[in-house]
Amino acid sequence: MQLNYIANASQPSSSGLTIAVVDPSDGQTYDQIQRSNAADIDVAVGAARQCLEAVWRKLGGAERGRLLMRLSLKISERVDELAAIEQRDCGKPTKQARADAVALARYFEFYAGACDKLHGETIPYLDGYSVLTWREPHGVTGHIIPWNYPMQIFGRSVGGALAAGNVCVIKPAEDACLSLIRVAQLAAEVGFPAGAINIVTGYGHEVGDALARHPGIDHISFTGSPPVGTLIQQVAAVRHCPVTLELGGKSPQVVFADADLDAAIPAIISAIVQNAGQTCSAGSRLLVDQAIYEPLLERLGEAFEKLRVGPAAMDLDLGPLIRQSQQQRVWDFLSDAQVANIRMVAHGKVVDEAPESGFYQAPTLLRDVPPMHRLAQEEVFGPVLCAMSFRDEDHAVELANATHFGLVAGVWTADGARQFRMARRIRSGQVFINNYGAGGGVELPFGGVKSSGYGREKGLEALHGFTTLKTVAFKHG
Ligand code: NAD
Secondary structure (H helix, E strand, C coil): CCCEEECCEEECCCCCCEEEEEECCCCEEEEEEECCCHHHHHHHHHHHHHHHHHCHHHCCHHHHHHHHHHHHHHHHHCHHHHHHHHHHHHCCCHHHHHHHHHHHHHHHHHHHHHCCCCCCCEECCCCCEEEEEEEEECCEEEEECCCCCHHHHHHHHHHHHHHCCCEEEEECCCCCCHHHHHHHHHHHHCCCCCCCEEECCCCHHHHHHHHHHCCCCCEEEEECCHHHHHHHHHHHHHCCCCEEEECCCCCEEEECCCCCHHHHHHHHHHHHHHHHHCCCCCCCEEEEEHHHHHHHHHHHHHHHHHCEECCHHHCCCECCCCCHHHHHHHHHHHHHHHHCCCEEEEECEECCCCCCCCCCCCCEEEECCCCCCHHHHCCCCCCEEEEEEECCHHHHHHHHCCCCCCCEEEEECCCHHHHHHHHHHCCCCEEEECCCCCCCCCCCCECCCHHHEECCECCCHHHHHCEEEEEEEEECC
16 A cells, blocks of 8 residues: 655545556556645645745755766666566656656756756946846745656656755645655655655546645646646636646657668657657657658558567567556547548557457557647557658748647758758757757756647746746845
8 A cells, every 4th residue: 555755744625535556568557646735735734834934945955966966876876676567657768767766866866966056146226336147946846747657757846846945745636646645755765854755546537636626836837738727727717826837748750862771760669758758848740751651651660560469568669558548548449440441551469479358569660640730739648659751841841840839859861951941940849950859958948839849848938937036136336
């Protein structure tokens, strides 16, 4: 039985209710988490506030940095343990689960170094005045986390918030809590004061909603789906609470005829099969110069047929999807493709060892997907790559920008001037030229435009979002 972790202590929910923890590889329940409620959130926010006022505010940046660094080192020692927890909880192949744990350590390492380097400015003003700015923490920050990359998103969001001097109340996704409970315990072991990191588990519409509404939460960092992002904004607007929204994507990979296909092909595949396609920044739309459309699809088709899906512990190209409803969602998209006569180029294979009760989906390559079809517009959040061709650069830009999303884009071309033009013209938070970084790069500011959200996490830029700027003007004559 997993308990909440509040003020460095394991605590049951006052509801007395629990939620089953299911292994996506075989569909079997193997643990329980707390189904917490608004009262539990109240306790966690109170513990965080107490920590902020009594301890955390008084620590210098260097001291906070040392704590974050100690946690980074502790996580690095425990990569195998954390990866094993995540593998079973989320169905991640070993390579992916380990990469997530390593990234978590890296986030705390990066933000440890930033704690004592966040400073304001002096501003030239009228004669007889001195003006300066201070970057101040919001106070108690709320973090609502999705199930696809719990450790990575905790690292970037909570790591950045703590570095900026905030204390945190975290609501992990109901499907993926176990690794984060363990990380909070490790933080206590390395000396984080009680109340700096608090984990409260449960359903989004219950405990997530209670967190977003709580008057003691001074900033909300939400990572998840656009519809829930809208709800969070509405709830936060009532009390003018600042929000960072990291939402979904339908990110294009644009391949010109002069591209180095030997480099592009593995990156295109990994950008859609990574984490079984359950990645906000998955490269899920493939836009190809008509001159190389057929040969590229042929090569990709051959590669897709070799992809293997199976239980997470087999460490194949893909593990299962997170849950049965996610599997059903992907099936619904694929049956819509059939209805619209969208052709399948190729698909991978679910291995015979995969239990029938697991949530498996073979990676699938579709071609000539109409740009306005829901397959080209909405997040499938599964391993489905939608290919279409373009005539020229203008057409490529038009297609790249033709969704409500704007999170990440990849451009593959040898033409230097075109690289810059494309990077300028594509509307998204990140553009990768001749590479693709789904989720990678702790140092690289990340976030969206349009329905992909606003605000930035990762990199030093995140620290601006986790602080508020105070301007102080002295008149001294
Ligand atoms: P989701 O929106 O259903 O849930 C995200 C979190 O919000 C969960 O913790 C959930 O419990 C909580 N939640 C749900 N309803 C809530 C409510 N009414 N009030 C408060 N909290 C609530 O998303 P998901 O299915 O867990 O994750 C997939 C989505 O997340 C995709 O759209 C994906 O693109 C997006 N995502 C974005 C990023 C990014 O950095 N931009 C990263 C990962 C995932």
